[in-house]
Amino acid sequence: MSYKSNNKKKLKNVPDGYDKIKQVLDDYDHQLRLITINNKKDTGTNNSNLMSNDEDLWEIYKINHLKSKYIYDLYYKRKIINAKLYHWLLNNNIVDRHLIAKWKKRGYEKLCCIRCIEQSNGSSVTSKDGIKGKVCICRVPKSVLLSKEKERQKNNNEEEGKNTPDDDDLFKVVIKPCGRCGCNGCASTD
Numbered sequence: 001m002s003y004k005s006n007n008k009k010k011l012k013n014v015p016d017g018y019d020k021i022k023q024v025l026d027d028y029d030h031q032l033r034l035i036t037i038n039n040k041k042d043t044g045t046n047n048s049n050l051m052s053n054d055e056d057l058w059e060i061y062k063i064n065h066l067k068s069k070y071i072y073d074l075y076y077k078r079k080i081i082n083a084k085l086y087h088w089l090l091n092n093n094i095v096d097r098h099l100i101a102k103w104k105k106r107g108y109e110k111l112c113c114i115r116c117i118e119q120s121n122g123s124s125v126t127s128k129d130g131i132k133g134k135v136c137i138c139r140v141p142k143s144v145l146l147s148k149e150k151e152r153q154k155n156n157n158e159e160e161g162k163n164t165p166d167d168d169d170l171f172k173v174v175i176k177p178c179g180r181c182g183c184n185g186c187a188s189t190d
C-alpha cells in the first residue's frame with residue numbers, strides 16, 4: 001500500500017488553493033493516525049507497521065480510497081481545483097496516483113484499491129462461488145455472482161427436492177466483503 005504520512009514531510013512549493021482543501025485532507029490523515037494509535041494500544045507494541053487485524057487494514061484502504069476520490073472528484077467532476085494543484089497532490093503522494101490512474105480506465109471506474117487487481121503475488125483467488133483465477137472476488141460483477149449462486153443452489157436443491165430461494169436470500173449469500181481490503185464489490189456494473 002502506498003499511503004505515506006505527510007506528517008513530518010515539509011511540503012514545498014505549495015500551490016494556490018491548497019489551503020481550501022487542506023482541512024479535508026488533514027481530517028482523513030487524522031482518521032488514519034487514529035487507527036494506528038488504537039492498534040498500538042491493542043497490541044501493546046510501538047511497531048506502527050504491525051496490524052492486529054484485517055478490519056484495521058480494511059479501514060485504512062477505505063480512507064485512502066475516499067481521500068483519493070475526494071481529489072479526483074474535485075478535479076475531474078466538480079472542476080474546482082486546477083491542474084497545477086491536482087498534479088502537485090499526485091506528485092507529493094498526498095493521494096494515490098496509481099489508483100487514480102486506474103479510475104480513468106474503462107471498467108475500473110470504481111476500483112477499491114490497487115491490491116485487488118495485483119497479480120504479482122502469484123496467489124490465485126478461488127471463491128466459494130466457483131469463480132477461479134486471479135480476479136479478486138470484489139471485481140466480479142454482482143450479477144455474475146448472483147447467477148452462479150443461483151445455478152449452484154438450484155442444482156443442490158433439485159437433488160434434495162427443495163425450492164430454489166428467491167433473489168433476496170441469494171443476495172445475502174453473494175455479498176461478502178473481499179478478504180483483501182473489505183470491499184463489497186467494485187465492478188463498474190455494480
Ligand SMILES: [Zn+2]
Binds near residue numbers: 113178185
Ligand atoms: Zn474491490
Ligand SMILES: [Zn+2]
Binds near residue numbers: 138139179180181
Ligand atoms: Zn478485492
